[in-house]
């Protein structure tokens with residue numbers, strides 16, 4: 251048992267941040283309980299594995315080698331498959347080479363390579379999420395490469411090629427926002443050389459990105475996600491920022507990795523840069539300094555304002571807490587709170603936080619994306635044992651502030667994913683899928699809960715443990 255014992259002798263989640271996982275295929279997983287007949291489709295997820303080989307090693311969770319896995323649901327049964335994403339970085343890792351710049355990793359390059367290409371090649375290890383893009387299933391990271399995958403075999407089909415003229419050197423974020431009403435995705439690309447963030451829209455099934463607006467800045471915040479409503483897109487320009495010319499110099503001279511170029515500017519307010527999706531006109535409002543990875547969702551209020559729910563860290567972010575060695579010792583101390591912002595042009599920002607619970611990896615009913623939602627699900631900590639990583643699942647009712655919890659000793663939860671019942675209309679009528687680590691058994695499982703009550707419906711057990719991952723998606727059949 252690798253898992254760290256806590257004072258209460260409950261095995262900790264260290265196993266989820268340890269070792270290279272095994273690739274496997276299982277045609278039918280043993281099931282406790284009964285899956286709903288209507289649950290038909292595929293849950294695909296990425297997870298950064300703490301792989302190391304020769305010169306290649308992942309020291310930080312963000313640099314883990316992408317491990318893909320999927321659960322296929324049909325006729326009340328569930329099948330499983332897993333495979334490393336066969337990227338260029340994967341091939342280098344298998345050869346024990348470290349040529350690519352990672353989030354926290356400097357590449358190892360010869361003088362000749364530096365002369366030939368001053369900026370190091372960025373990773374194609376797209377380990378953050380998956381999405382449906384241009385009719386393909388695509389693994390997403392935060393570099394200039396997104397990888398298409400075969401959803402059945404999980405083989406990598408190579409970099410995704412868009413059919414448009416946007417710049418090739420565009421770093422694409424891993425959190426596009428679906429707009430179900432317009433049947434499109436809205437997303438961002440960052441052109442570091444041009445110091446520009448480009449907001450674009452991509453119609454479902456199409457492969458041509460249409461630029462909506464652009465934002466030019468010398469002091470780029472770390473943009474992991476953004477907010478989109480039916481009529482607006484909002485970039486949260488928080489004070490964890492890089493000065494772009496200095497970043498270029500640092501990366502070229504090997505003075506620091508990508509995240510080493512950011513600094514927290516404690517006295518700088520967070521700016522919310524609002525763009526109209528039609529026309530691109532923009533305005534800005536300010537609130538207190540905060541850091542975030544995840545916007546939950548946003549919508550346009552009837553009075554012309556914008557409401558944004560986001561997961562706010564209200565202090566200097568400490569990304570070193572997410573190093574594998576630290577994660578194996580104790581979970582991060584920084585967990586965000588759910589905060590709701592109300593923005594209106596020319597007015598002070600109104601802000602309210604739900605401080606009773608701390609969680610991240612927020613989920614909402616996917617049908618409500620860009621529209622008003624009521625419920626937010628997430629995975630976080632139990633305040634009684636705050637260093638036990640992701641030991642509690644939460645469902646927050648933002649109208650009543652009522653909180654439901656699901657927790658079991660030595661069970662640790664990956665991001666919840668909400669799958670609405672196809673005939674249902676209520677926001678929480680459906681199931682919640684979460685991959686759990688049972689640290690006492692040393693194995694992972696897929697847990698299916700009723701999204702409304704958080705009662706257990708079914709559990710599909712794996713014979714192995716899976717690494718903790720960031721995000722995934724359910725693709726209905």
Ligand SMILES: [Fe+2]
Pocket residue numbers: 378425474543544720721
């Ligand atoms: Fe994320």
